[in-house]
Amino acid sequence: MRRDQATLTELARLGFAALSGVRAQIEELGEAVPLDLDEVLPAFAKAADPDEALRGLLTLARADPDAVAAALGKEHHRIPLIRILGASAGLADFFARHPEELSAFTEREGSLPTRAELAESLLDAVGATDGFAAYGEDEGYTRLRVRYRRWLARIAAHDLAADDPRDVLDDVAKALSDAAAAALEASIAVARTQLTTATSGPGRFGADEVARTRFSVIGMGKAGAGELNYVSDVDVIFVAAGDEENGLSNARAVDIATRIAVLCMRGISQPDIEPELWEVDPNLRPEGKQGALVRTLESHLAYYERWAKSWEFQALLKARAFAGDPELGQRYVDAISPLVWSSAGRENFVESVQRMRERVTENIPNDEVHYQLKLGPGGLRDVEFTVQLLQLVHGAAEPGVRERGTIAALTALSEHGYIGREEAAEFASDYRLLRVLEHRLQLQRLRRTHLMPRDPDALRVLARASTFAPTGEALVALWERTKHEVRGLHERLFYRPLLSAVAALPEEEVLLSPEQAGARLAAIGFRDPQGALTHIAALTAGVSRRAIIQRNLLPVMLRWLADGADPDYGLLAFRRLSESLGTTHWFLRMLRDSSGVAEKLTHVLSGSRFIGELLDQIPEAAAWLEHESELRPRSLATLDDEIGAILGRHDTDSPAAKAIRRLRRREILRLALGSVTGTLPISDLAKGLTDVTTATIGGLLRIIRRTDGLGPDSLEFAVIGMGRYGGSELGFGSDADIMYVYRVTTLPNEQTHLAANRIVSELNRLSEDHRLPLDLDIGLRPEGKNGPVCRSLESYRAYYSRWSLTWEAQALLRARGVAGDEELRADFEALADGIRYPAAIAQSAVREVKRIKARVENERLPQGADPTRHVKLGRGSLSDVEWFVQLLQLQHAATTRGLRTTSTLEALDVALENDLVSKETADRLRAAWIFASRLRSAMTLWLNRTTDVLPSDRMQLEGIARVLEYPPGSAAQLEEDYLQVTRRARSVFEKQFYGGPVRPEPTAR
Structure with a gap:
């Protein structure tokens, strides 16, 4: 051993926290196990909690030093053992009770066990032959639990060895599910033996009738999905059948199977010297806790066809033959499958599933909500409920999404276009991270828990065990980000409006059978069904992702289009829009995932040709439907700023004017969408249209006035709004009533008049827009059609003082300067005030x-x-x-x-x-x-x-x-x-x- 201070530094580097006691424990271990501790100590750096690993190892060495020495003798044996002891006090306790089981680390290395291998091993543990065990209740169940935990340690060792445990999560969860199924098989064998060896009373049955009783365990939830945790409740349903030909009635078989079920659950879950494995939970059965524990298949079907609630079909989504009679189990799954995949058509099905998820959150104690990995907002249930709801709604028409596993279902939903690839990948990654954290927490004590720890030391150990973050604080930050991402995706997908609409569609309508499609389209309101079929075929042809998503969207969108006044035009416009935007990454995803966008789009397309034609020119404007704020008018100042930027980019007149005309079309489309979707009241619409017209005229005028001879140094020029334009009361299709005024400055009067008329001529030329005409109507000028197009301010003054008629004073009531030189506009309005607001009127x-x-x-x-x-x-x-x-x-x-x-x-x-x-x-x-x-x-x-x-x-x-x-x-x-x-x-x-x-x-x- 090295000198004391160096040893303490090394120990801290290895991850030990309680340094004051560690050296003494190491010395004791060295005395108990004759090994070079300098070779053993580096392995503790691999442990989530080196202190716990050392304590567990020392406890084992005291009990069986030879077994410990054998396990520590080779690096590829000792590292898994130390990892296990540092991650699971529950398994450390198991090995302390059964040190002989340490041979699990020396007998075999490498891959996870197969289901067949697990079943063979656990049945062998209870001496099972032909469905009966060689051991009775006490010894049989003890042997079963010990063998199960031996395999659990092997699975955990594989899990903990992964550089990133998310990479092996699916395989680990499947191995845990296979181990649970094998444990139930062995427990059933012990139960059958117990029934036939009871001394007397109603608990004793003949071996022959027990053997003929067909008994199957249906795995539900994570068990059925092959996604079990280390300590999950194993949700099950029991089904039984008799053998009428050989004199065993269904009623008698149900009695026997009920006893088998009770004993089987007892063997797994009842406290004993060797602790229980996990809880077998049969409460998802018909009528829950109040219902019969075991039923025949016919009894199950009768219940589901008449009485089952929507949530029960959601639970049955993952049902599979798990243990017992495989043929009977598969018959059960095959029989209930059509009921599951048609359940989304029940009234208010989607809303009931959404409400059930909300109730789960509401029932969490307040002090636990934030720490819940499973049930809380942003937790595992958000992912699982979202995936299950999407499956149930879309699985009626698409068998390809009928997967039991959450990750497999996410992949299938993405492949078939019901969820975006990015969303599916993000959801899967977040789900795996949360599951690994759940696994590590349950592995610590082999107890069922879903709460993140609050203690800093526990968070440090969890961070080391999961490998996701270097410290507990960093792990908490990562977890918080993950919760936020999960919750956001859940709310976008789980409350997607399309779900309720798809769920409400009759199955035959979802399938869009070509033979019946024409009649169906006519029945729901299309006047040209054959034309509609042509558009549908163009949108859905091929195997591209775009075509797949369109096939998913169209059944609902056709219904919504049919609700509009002109579904035929709406479908045509949607096809044109899709062909313009179909290659973009956002368009179809927005329709599928964003709240209400698809329905809004069908509403505007089938309700407004004006919008349909403008969207054909500006297809990207469809994105505005996702955010109501995008359908509000832009302020005049904002429009003027954008026009200023356009003028800065374009030095020549025609490109600048073209860009301004395009801006006008875009903003009028924005107002049209806001109007048809009910976002804009008439006052906001009128002001918005007026501001767009003013910005357009003002922008074009700025283009013209930067031309030689027409600039502000040459003359003052202004545009006066009249009529509804002057009153800021424009509607769609309104003319822009205007008058032109100029003021003589440095140029001679005649040249100024010519320059002003050139401005008017250029304004007419540059404003010409065949796609969305801007009619500049000068019919309200003095002398009407016979008067000059443009006058000087002094000419207006002279005319109104000498010749003005009452109708002209009346027309001036709505005169307002809208563009051009501000001072000239103000002077014209002052002149108009003297005419339109007379002191008295005869x-x-x-x-x-x-x-x-x-x-x-x-x-x-x-x-x-x-x-x-x-x-x-x-x-x-x-x-x-x-x-x-x-x-x-x-x-x-x-x-x-x-x-x-x-x-x-x-x-x-x-x-x-x-x-x-x-x-x-x-x-x-x-x-x-x-x-x-x-x-x-x-x-x-x-x-x-x-x-x-x-x-x-x-x-x-x-x-x-x-x-x-x-x-x-x-x-x-x-x-x-x-x-x-x-x-x-x-x-x-x-x-x-x-x-x-x-x-x-x-x-x-």
Whole structure:
């Protein structure tokens, strides 16, 4: 031995913690076992807890030094032994009781035992022949438990030797499951012997009838899945059958099998001198603890067909013949399998499974929730429930996902496109990490536990045992990250909206049989079933991952498309979108995994051709549906900043203008999606559309004004918004009513006028967009179509002071500077204030306003148009409300400053506050204006063209109603609601605008 201080340093380096007592123990070990301790000591560095390993080794040396010497004699024997003693006080206690079993480390090395090898060994331990044991209850069960633990030590040695225990977890769990099955086989043999050797009473049966009793143990849970822990409860169901031909009835067989089951469980779980192995739990059987312990197969099936709850089918997902009669066990599994894989079609099945998972978490004691590896948030149950729910929902149509094991099921779900490859790999990795931690905790005392330790020393040992982290603190940090990842994936996948929708589909619809698909598509609402089949075939053809995922998505998406007003167009648009985005990594994953995105997409595609055509140009915008915030309008400042960046990237006009037009299409699509999905109220939509138009005009103007001769040093130039644009009240398909104004600066007046007209010409050229036209309408300028396109500020001033008509003052009520030089815009608005807010208005001017309104109603309605259905100029529609409010502004804005607004609804609110209108009048007019504004936009969204006439066609009305969030079949209700609200508005309009009912006389057209 080296000098004391060096020895202590070395011991600390090896991982010993209690250094004060270690040296004495080493000396005692050296005296008990004649070995070179300098060769033995390095092996302790491999132990999770070197102090425990040394104590365990010393205890064994005191009991049987020769056995210890044999085990420590060779490096490949002593390292597994020391690992075991340092990781499992439970196994150290076992070897202390049975030091002769240390030969387990010298007899065999290498791989894990096979199921056949385990079964042969454990049956041999109880002397089993032809299903009966050579030993009775006491000795038989003791021999069984000792042999089982010997094999457990061998399995643990293999596990602990792995550089990364996650790599061997699946094999270790399978070996533990095989060992449990072998233990049950041996225990059944002892139980049969016990039944035939009982001295008297009801516990004694004849050997012949016991032999003829067919008895099978069905493994459930982790046992059935082949995923047992070191100390799992082994969930089982018992099934029995008689031999009617040879005089053994089913009833008698059930009696015998019940006794076998009781004794079998006792042999595994009853406390004794040699401790119990694990609990055999039969409580997943029909009726649970209150039900019969053993039933015939027919009795089981009768129960599951009539009385079973949804959770029972989830439990049966992992059922397999585990021990006993293999043929009877397989018959049981084959019989219940169809019931399991059709269970997802039960009413509210998905919701019931989700609620059951939540109840598991709710029942955890508060002080344990954070430390639960198994049941807590981010624990093993989150992975297992998620995988099982996905299997049960999709397994009805896809046998390939019908795997019992969690990891195998994850792989199958990924291969068949029901879960992303990245998600599956991450889930599997996290699951294995949590399982290894659970294994190491249970191995310590051979006790069933799922709680992470809180003690720093225990965490240090767990970190060394698992090899995941160098310290306890680092292990806790890793575990916390893992929990967070697991919980996030669980919530994304477990609560995926597609699950409930898929579960509710009839099985034949999921399968999409080609022979019946056309009729089925027609039945659910497709008008061109053959065309739809063509699209489906194009989307699902081949063996690519994209085609696999599409085959999984389409049954549900077709249902959702059929719920829309135009499923045929929706499917066509979805195909085009899929072909544009199908090669991207995110599109199909988003539809499959993200909350509600697939349903939203089908809703907008089958409900709006306007959106469908824009998405065809900007397919990546589909990603916005995942986050509601992406469907909100971008602020004008944000849009201006982006346009500034565009101008910085492009020196020439055409590429810069093209980028700005693309920005406009993108932002209008964003607003359309927000509108159809119900995210945007009409006020936000109107402002958003106005800001997009303003940003576009302003951006194009900035492009033009950096051209020689048109810049701000040459002249001042501004764009004035008019009409609904000036009032920030644009809808989809609205024109942008504008006027142009300039001011003479350094150039002569004539050159300034030419330069201003060049700006206008360039603005028209650069704004031209055939895909989404931007109509710059200058019809409200002075002198109308006969007036100059652009005037100087002084020209406007001269015109309005000398020639302005009442209608022009009325038009100026909504004039607002929107782009160009700020000072010029402000000066124009100041000029307009003097015209539109007169100190007094003559009665003749009021009569003129009313007369012009009557002419507009009569002359500007299209030939043959029904005035009750025209949403802009018809009775009680937008025109009535706006003219009513504008007359109030002309009359009262000089004294009521709140009326000096370009917004119709703001002016109406001010009029109500100042008692210029009654509440009933204001309410009726506001309701009509909002309804007509929403309806006008909805018609554009549905038809993909601008119209102001409410259609009479039922199909078109239905589509418009759906855009307005009416339920299916509401075409007549929409029509009735519009006619009612406009009748009410027209009634108050006629009384208070005209002073009574007005019927304008027809004039020559």
